[in-house]
Amino acid sequence: MFWLVAIAVSLVVTLAVCWPLLRTDGLMRSAGLSLVALGILLSLLLYREVGTPSGIGVDGRPVAGSANANHSPDQVEMDQLLQQLVQRLEANPDDLDGWLILGRSYKTMQRYEESLEALANAFRLAPENPLVIVEYAEARMFASGNPQIGSEELLLLQRAVDADPQSQKGLWLLGIAAAQAGQNNEAISYWSRLLEQMESDSAAAVAIKEQIGLLQGQASVTPTPASWDGFDIIVDAPEQQFEAAPGSVLFVIARRPGGGGPPLGVRRIENPRFPVQLQLTDSDSMMPQVPISSVQTVELLARLSMTGQPVPSEGDIESAVKQRAITDSKAVTLGLLID
Template sequence: MKIAFFVSAAVMVAVALAALLLPLMRQGRQSGRSRGVFALMLAIAFILPLTAGALYLLVGTPAALNGVAAEAERPLTLPQAIDELHTHLARQPGDVQGWMLLAQTSAMQRDPAAARDAYDHVLKLAPNNAEAMVGWAETDSMTRDDHMIEGRALELLKRAVQLQPDSQRGLWLLGISDFQHGQFHQAAATWRVLQPQLEPGSKVAQAVAEQIAVADARAGGAPAGAATTAPAAAAQGAALQVQVSLAPALKSQVVAGDTLFVYARAENGPPMPLAVAKLDASQLPTSVTLTDAMAMTPALKLSSVTHVFVGARISHSGQPIAQSGDLEGDAGVVAVDSKTPIKISIDKVH
C-alpha cells in the first residue's frame, strides 16, 4: 500500500475532526476558555491521524492489505474449485446438482472412477435421473480394461432410454453394448433410432451411418429397406494383412483347445484392441486380415489412428487378456495404411 494512501486518509480524518471541533472552539471562546485549549484541540485534530498513519507504516503490515486485495481478485484454479465442491458436498450431501457437477468435472479430468462414484451418489438421491444413468454406464466402461458395457451399466442404459427415448448418448452407448456382445442387427437398429436426431451431413451423423454399415456387414448384410448414407466400402475401412507363424522351439507347448488371438491396438492409447481375430491355434501357420469390422467398439477402430501395434498370442485359457504361460509374438508398430503383409513369429513365453 502506498504512503500516499495513508497521507490522504490522515488528511480526511483531520478534516472531519476539524469540522467537529471548530464549532466547539467558537463556543469555548464565547464562554471565555483560554487559547491553549483551542490549540490543543487543533493539534489533536491534525496530529493524531497523521501519527497513527506513520505508526502503522513503521510497525504495522501495510503490504498485507495488498495481499488481501490480490487474494480476493485471484480466481480459483480447477483443483481448488474441485476441493471446494468436495467440501460443499461433505456439508450438503443431498445436493444432486453438486454431485452432477462433480461427476461431469471428474469425467472431463479423465478420472472415470471418481466420475462413476459421483454419478452413483446422484442415483441414490434421484433414482430416475436418466443423465446420471448414462453417465454411470459410460464411466464404468472406461474403468474396465475391455471397455465392455454389461451388467449394471447395461441395465442403467436400458432404463435411461426408456425414461428418455431421445437420449443421444444413451442410444449410442446402448448400440455399442449390442455391438460388443455380437448383436449386430440390434446394434444397427438402435443406431437407426439415433440417426433422425442428428444434423444431416454432420460428422456425427456420418460416423453413425458408417457404424451402421459396419454392424450390418457383421450381421451378414443390411436388412431390406434399410437406409444408410455410408458407402459400401465403409464396412471394410482400414485393413491389415497379418501372417502368423509359430517358432519351432515352442511347438511342443501348444495343446489342443488353445486359442490364437491376432490383434492391433493403438500405438499410444488404451490397451483394448482396435481389431482382433480369434482362431484355433491348430491353424498355425495362418494368415488373417484385420479390418474395421473387427473392432470391439465402433468408436475405436483401425481407421481411427495412423499407427498400430500388431501382435499375436496363443492363450491356454482362451481369454484375450495375457496370462502367465501364454505364447506371444509381435511385429511392433506399423502404419495402418500399410499394404505389405505383416509377419509375426510367436517366439516368446509370457
C-alpha cells in the first residue's frame, strides 16, 4: 500500500506542476507528459536511496480499525490536489487528458469506482482512441471485483488492439483473457507480440517469458492427482462475536510458495460469518490450464477485504500464511489477525 500511495502522491504533485504544459498541443504537451513520468521516477528513486517503509512505521501488514488510517498528511494533500483536478474538469468536462489523468490516479489509489467514472468520461470523449479504450476496459475489470476478464471488456480490448497492434497493456490483458479461457496458443501469441517491443533483459520481459514458459510447459507440469479432493479450510476470527462489516468480502487464496506471480486459485465469499468452512478445489483455479493441484506445494492465506476488492488495501485483515503439500489431507485453519 505504501508504494501505491507513494506513486499516487508523486503523480498528483507532478501533475500540479506540469498542468500548464499538458493543456497545450504538440511539442509542449509531449514535454509535459515526459516531465510527469520523470517526476514520478525521480521521486521513487530518491525514496529507494534514502528511505524505507520501516523508517516511518509501516510494517507491511494493514492495521484494522485505525482511526487515522485514511487521514495521513500525504493522503490529505493528495485528496486536495485531486479535488483541484476534479474542479477543473467540472469547469471543462471535455478535457480528455484531465479525465485520463484523474482515472489513472484513482486506479493507482485503488479507488476503482471513481476511476471507472473518470475513464468513462474519457471514453465518452474518445471512444475510438485505443489508449482510452484499454484504460476504460481495465477500469471496468477492477471495479467489477471479478478476477476473470468479462466478455464486454474482452471486446473492448480486441477493438483497441485492432486499432493499435502495438498496445502493450492491450496485448498483456488479451493474453490473460486467453489464458483464463484455456487458449494457451492464443495467449502465447499475444505475449510474444508484446515481448517484441521490450528490452529482452528487462524485469517485465523476464516476467512475461516466465508466463509463456508456464503455458508452453504444461506437459511437463506436475501431473494433477487423479482424485484430488482439495483442501478443507476453516477461516476463523479469534475474537468472540466478531462480525464482518457490511459489504466486506473474504478471499481465500492459494499461491505458489514465495508468493510470486498471480494466485493459483481464489475463493470469494461475500459478507462472511465466522467461522467459515469451505473446500478449496481446482474449480477455484484462476486459470484452468494451471490448476491448484498442478504444483506440489502451495501457500494458503485468507484476507478479509473491507472494500470488497481483490487487490489488498489499507484496513484489510489477513491471516498468517500456511504452507501445505497438495497430498496433505489434513484440514487447514486460517486465523485472521485482528489487532
